[in-house]
Amino acid sequence: MFKRNSQNDEHLDRAGKIVLRAAAADEQEIERAAAAPFLFTRVRARIAEQLRENESGGWQSLPLIAWRAIPAMALVASIAGGLMLWSGSSANAPSAAITTVGFGMYEDALTDTNDPGVEQTVLSRNNLSHEDVFDMVIERGVVENKK
């Protein structure tokens, strides 16, 4: 039985070698390929192309960088969005009608769209109106002109 199997394997191995040889190119085809016109020029062109690709490696790596950066950016954006929503809801709370947000600035002053935040803070901290400030500016101008 073993002898029969090994004979069969030998038979198949012989056939396999013939199939492998049959799949190879004949000598004429090999010769034609080796003597193909402009073959060296094509090699040079390929080398030049590869050199160019190596030099512009920064451009080619951009999609890869973007691919990696997009999830990180999405995470940061969602955290920022979450923080914004959270701060918005806490600002709407009744106890936060007038609250300072740091550096002595009032939150109202910063969120007021009509007046610049710093101006509003200065006015509210010093109990001044826009007219008072205007008068002070005019007086200072007159003094400087007299000098």
Place this chain on the structure above:
Amino acid sequence: MYPATEPTDDVLVAAAAAGDEAAFEALFNRHRRQVARIAGRFFAQREQIEEIIQDAFTKLYFALHTYHGTHEASFKAWLAQITVNACYDQLRRVRRRSEQNLGELTETETKDFSSQLRVAASDVETALVSRDLALKLLTRLSAEDRLVLTLLDVEGFSVAEIAEMTSWSISKVKVRAHRARAHLRKVLCKYV
């Protein structure tokens, strides 16, 4: 140009690595037939062989500075190694492309192939197997199987030589050859 003085391969490699394009061209002209012959064992069409020649010499150009030849046969062996690797890469690409088209042979093809193989197995001298059918059948082998069997059975390289060419260990070449043979037998037993 270098035809008159016939410098050695090592001299040409050193000059080409230093940027001498004529030296690189001389190497190309001297060895392109060797590369074509190796490629021709794996690929039957002229365009495929030309592709391997271009690929192998491009790889050679970028690896010139890593060559440290010590004897006459060094450069040839090194170039053969680069070419075999280029063929292996191409076999893998071809295999990926043809993976979806791995249909069975038609009934007529099966009959033709069976009769061809029976004759081939009994009388090697007069064996004539259709190239198209052989190529179609060999798409069923992996690139590694095809590589190792071609180098062993068609080119007649030793296991040690194949190990050097492919940068595989000797035991890996042996195991791969054993598996590849078993796989090819399995493919062929339907037709013999």
